[in-house]
Amino acid sequence: MTAPVIGRGEARALDEEDELAAFRGRFVIDEAAPLYFDGNSLGRLPRSTPARLLQVVEEEWGRGLVGSWSFWMDRPRVVGDFLAEHLLGAGAGEVVVGDSTTVNFYKLVVAALEARPDRRVIVTDETNFPSDRYVLQGLAEQRGLELRLTTGDPGPAEIAAAVAGGDVALVTLSHVSFHSGAMLDLPAITAAAHAGRALILWDLSHAVGAVPVRLEEDGVDLAVGCAYKYLNGGPGAPAFTYVRRGLQEQLRQPIWGWFGAADQFAMGPNYRPAPGIDRFSVGTPPIVGLASVEEGAAMVAEAGVDRVRRKSLDLTDLAIGLFDEWLAPLGAELVTPRAIERRGSHLSFRHPDAWPICRALIENHRVVPDFREPDVLRFGFAPLYTRFVDAWDAIDRLREVLARREYEAFSSERSRVT
C-alpha cells in the first residue's frame, strides 16, 4: 500500500481546502520559529489559555479565595465529564481529572489486581511506555506477580494467547504506542482480554484528542491518559482516570485521601469511599492545571475528533507517500504501520543514525521532530496546527539530511530529549 506522492504546491492546495485550517490561528505560533513536529510530546499553547489561567488565578483565587472551593470541589469531575462526552466516548461520572498519568495508572493497576486476587499475572507489551512498565515492575516485585510481556504492538491473537491460561488479572497496553506510533486494535484486544476474564486498562496518552476513542461502546474497564499532548493542556497538566461505571463500586482505590472520601468535610474517624468515580481522587485537586486542561480539550472538542482524525490520516498519508519515494531508498525504515486503522497521529522512522539526524534537522533545517532510543525519529502530526505544507517541508528536509549525510557532523553528540 503506497500513498501517492504529491508536490509542494499540492500540499499548499490541501491546506487551502482544509476545514480545520482556522484552528492553527488559535494557537501561539511564532512563524519565525522552527517547524514543530513534537505535539505528540508537548502540545502547543492555545491562545485562549493565558487569559483563562489569569481569570482562575486573579479572580477565583485572588478575589474569591477560599470561597471558590464551592465550585472548585467539583472541577475534577466536571472536566472529566467533558472529556468523557467529547473525547473518550464515556458517560458522565466515569472520568475524573487529577494527579499524573503514572499515579493514576498505579491506582488502577492496584485496584485491578485486588479485584482478581486469585490471579498472579499482568500482561503488557515490552515496548509499552516506560513509566507504565515501571509501575508494573514495581508492583510485580512487591507482590510476587508475573509480568508477561508480548513482543511489540500485539494484536488480539497475541493477547488471546497470553490470557489463555486463566491466570491473568490484568492486561494493560497503550492504545497508540509512544515508540512505534502503532494504534492497537482496542476493541478486539479488549474482547480478547475479557474472554480470558482479565480486566483491561488502556493508556490513552498518545491517542486522546488524535483518534476516536469509544470506551463505553468497546466495553473498556479502565483507562488513563495525559492531557499535555494532543489536548494541549500544558507541561505536566493533570491526567485523567476512567473507570467503567459498573466497576466503580467493586474496586478498592489504594490511596485513600480526603478528596476520595464520602462526606469529605465530616472528616470522620473512618474512610468511606465516595460514591462513583470520585473515589479515584486523592488529594486537593490542581485547580489551575484543571482549567488549562479544559481550555485545551475544549478546542479539540470543538474541532471534533472525527475531523481531527481525518486530517491526521491525510497528513500521515502525505508523509508516508514522500517517505516511500524519498526516504526508503536512503536507508530509513518506516516503523509505524501503514494500515490506517493501525496508525496513530505520529510516524516513527528507524535509522541507525537517528540521533544525529534529529540534531541535523534541528540545527540545519529548523525542523523539530524527536528522538527515542535507540534509533527512532518521531514526527508528530497534530492536526489542529500542523499544515500539509509543514509535513511536506519536514520530509523534504529529512531527505536533504539523509541525501547529503548532514548528520555525520553531529554523530559525536549524545544527549537526552523528552
Added chain:
Amino acid sequence: MTAPVIGRGEARALDEEDELAAFRGRFVIDEAAPLYFDGNSLGRLPRSTPARLLQVVEEEWGRGLVGSWSFWMDRPRVVGDFLAEHLLGAGAGEVVVGDSTTVNFYKLVVAALEARPDRRVIVTDETNFPSDRYVLQGLAEQRGLELRLTTGDPGPAEIAAAVAGGDVALVTLSHVSFHSGAMLDLPAITAAAHAGRALILWDLSHAVGAVPVRLEEDGVDLAVGCAYKYLNGGPGAPAFTYVRRGLQEQLRQPIWGWFGAADQFAMGPNYRPAPGIDRFSVGTPPIVGLASVEEGAAMVAEAGVDRVRRKSLDLTDLAIGLFDEWLAPLGAELVTPRAIERRGSHLSFRHPDAWPICRALIENHRVVPDFREPDVLRFGFAPLYTRFVDAWDAIDRLREVLARREYEAFSSERSRVT
C-alpha cells in the same frame, strides 16, 4: 498565662511598628472585601504570581515548547532545594516538589513500612488530618497492620509509651494540628520515636512558612507538606516530599515512574531508581504549579521565617488576650495551647454553636474564619498580610456575635466548608 489586653489604637500602633508590614502590599487584597482569616486553608495570591505564570505559560511553554524540558526537568528538585534551604532546615537534595500532599504521604508511608518489615504498627493521633489518617487506614487494612492512635496532640511521653513495645514501624503526626492549632514538640517526639527504633514522618502542611522547621537539626526521617497555605502557592499547588539523605538509598518508593528512574530517557527495560531524592518523583511534573509554589515561597523566604514566627506569635498573643477578656465569659473555649512553643499560626475556638457563629461572622460582619466539625472555629493569622488591627477587629466582631447571640439566626443552616 494571660496575654495583655490592648485597645484598637494600640493594635494600629503595632502595625505601624511592624517590620513585615510592607509585605501586605505585595498580595492581591481587595480592601473592600471581608477580613480574611483563612490563610491557613488557602493563602492569598502574591501580586507577582500572575506575571510569573504568564512567563512560564507564554514564553517557556508557548515559545520554548518541548525544548524547555532542558530546564523543566530539574524544577522539582530546584524548587525543593529552595524550600529545604529557606523554610525546612534541610540540605540540598533532600526535598522534591510534585504530586499532592496525600500522594506524597502515601509514598513515604509505604516506603517506611517496607523498611521495617518486621514491625506491624503505625502510630498516629486520632485528631490528625483526615487525609493522612485515611491513607494509614487504607494501608493498615490492606496489609493487616495495627493503627495505634494517641488521643489528641500527643507529647513525647505519649509517643514514648506508644513505641515502647518495639513493634512500631512508623510514627506520623502533623507538626501543627489542622484542628486544634497545637504545635507538637517535633524534636522531642522525633527523639522518642527514634528511641523506639521507629521511623518518623511529619506532615508540615500547617507549619511550613509559619513556624521555623529544622528537619536536619532535629534528625527527622521523612516529611511532607502542602504549598497552598502559608506558602501561598495557589489552590491544589504541588506539595513537597522530604527524605533524610542517609535514608534515601535505603527506601523503596512504591510508585515507580519515569521521573523517578535513573537515566530516564534510556527508557530501558528495567526500572532503576534515580540516585537521591529524585526517586521520590513519579510522573511528569506540574511545571506551572511549580512556578506558583516558588513564587509564593520566595516571599516567605525573603521575609524570613523567624520574623514571620515572631509576628505570628504577636498576633496570636493579641487575639488570646482579647479572647480571655471578651470571649471566655461568653462561652467560647480556646482549644489552641497558650504556651508559645505549643502554638502554631492559627487559633481554634470551641463553641457549641460554632457553625452558625461562623455564618454570622461572614454574613453580618464580613469576617472570614473557618469551621471544622464538630464545634471548632478557626482563625488563621498569616503574618505576611494579616494586620494587628485586623486581628483586633475580628475578635471584636466575634464578641458582638456572641454577646448579641447573632448566631441564633443562622442556627438552622448546615453546610460544607473547606
